[in-house]
Each structure stands twice: as C-alpha cells, then as structure tokens.
Amino acid sequence: MAKNFHTDNKAFMLYKDWEDIFQALDSREEIGELVMALFAYAKRGETPKLSGGAKIAFLMMRAAIERDGIAWEETCAQRSECGKKGGRPKKSDESGNTDEKAEQTAASADTAEEKPQGINDTAEKPKAFSQTKRFSEKAKKADKDIDIDKDKDTDIDIDTDIDKDKDKDKAIDKEEKKDAGTAESGVRSFGTHKNIMLTSEQYNELESRCRSVGLSLESYISKLSQWLFTKGRHCTDPYRIISGWLDNDSKRKTAAKPKERQGCDLSWYDDFAMNVDLSKFL
Secondary structure, eight states: OOOOTTTTOOOOOOOTTHHHHHHHSSOHHHHHHHHHHHHHHHHHOOOOOOOHHHHHHHHHHHHHHHHHHHHHHHHHHHHHHHHHHOOSOOOOOTTSOOOHHHHHHHHHHHHHHTSOTTOOGGGGHHHHHHHHHHHHHHHHHHHHHHHHHHHHHHHHHHHHHHHHHHHHHHHHHHHHHHHHHHHHHTEEEETTTTOEEEEHHHHHHHHHHHHHHTOOHHHHHHHHHHHHHHHTOOOSOHHHHHHHHHHHHHHHHHHTSOOOOOOOOOHHHHHHHHHOOGGGGO
C-alpha cells in the first residue's frame, strides 16, 4: 500500500531561513496561527483560512512541505519495491539444502584436492612478483619523468630571468641615452618639483618677454610644476604652454592700461560766458 506523507510520516522539516518570514509578521498571534496551520497541513492535509502576511507565508512554506513529503513517499515506494525482489540468500534448511556460499566453498575444496602433488600456492608467486616488479618500474619511470619536468621548469625559470635581465639592461641603456641627449641639448629642470624641462635658449627668451611686460617667469614655472605634480602627469612641451599663458596675460594687461588723459580745452567756457542769456536765471 502506498504511503501518504500527511498520515504516515511522523515529522516534517522546518527550515532556518523561515525565521525571517516569522519575524516579518505583525504580531505573535499571526505567528501562532501560521504554526498551527503548518501542523494542520503536514499532519492532515488541511488548508486553513488565513489572511494578510500569514497567508502568503503559509503558501510559501506549504510548497516546501509538499515537496519534502513527495520525496519521502518516493523513497518509501523504492524501498518497498526492493523488498519485493528479495533480500539476502537463504540459509540451509532442515532438508539438507545449502546456500550458494556453501556450495562455492565445497567446489573450491574439491578443486584443491584434485591438484597433483608438488604443486602448491608458491607456484603462483612468480606471477605476483612480476606484477610487483612491473609496477615498481612504472613508479620509477614516473619519478624520473617528474624529475625531468622539474628540470624543464627550472630551465624555463632561468630563461625567464635572463630575458628579464635583458629587458632591464635595455631600459637602463635607453634611460642613459635619454639623459645623454638631454645633457647635450642643454635642457635643465625647473620648478618646485623639478618637472619643467626647458633649454637655456627657451628659458632666456621667456624671461626676456616676461621682463618686458612686467611679469614673473618663475610664477608661471611654479604654477605649471605644481599642477603637473598634483595631477600626476608629464608635460612634453612646457615652453609652448608657458608661452601661451604669457601671450594671454600680456594682451589682458595691455587692454587694462588706462588711456592717456586728453588736454583740457577751456575755450568753450568763454563762448558760454559771452552768449548766455542771464534773464533766464533772474
């Protein structure tokens, strides 16, 4: 007879993640109603009348209880089917019949008696010895292959280190050539952080232009040096940037310069005094 998890199963599963669902309910009364509803469904298959959050929680938990119950019924059915097909072999009965194991033992004993004299279990040892020897040779070969692989890995590491050293030497040579070229061209570093590179000719030209309009070249250099350091950037042509700033500031300074005052011509006062009609003011 098939099992029914509502009536035949003595337990049902409560999951740990249901704790959040219980805590989300509004009151302890709702929690109590939900618990009793779960027992009613698991034990008798009853679906009680609930409302609000308790109803939603019951529908979620009922699906889990039903899933577990169906799995329990299938397990019981499989065990019942296996029991119908038979279990362990039968033991010997009063009629003298023996089980299969006893028959196999007797057959082994008969075979042993039929062996000719001079042949015993030691005759089969060479076969086992040869197998052991073969396994030992395979193990030695495997160890040798592992050692070879380790040597290969060591060679690869050495080659990698050599390549890294070559790349490092190339980078050092490149920096030395760059420094040599910089020294030959007369480039010097300026600014607070020494990150403004200008040749002597560029520096002298900018200083002359600043002096002619009453501006300070050092203020431009400090401003650009601090900005590059703060932003973490590198300027390839600081001369062009400072020259542009200088041109703009020169134009603004020239435009802001007051115009020269025109000469004061008082001749119109004479004309006004001679032609004014004083009767208008009496």
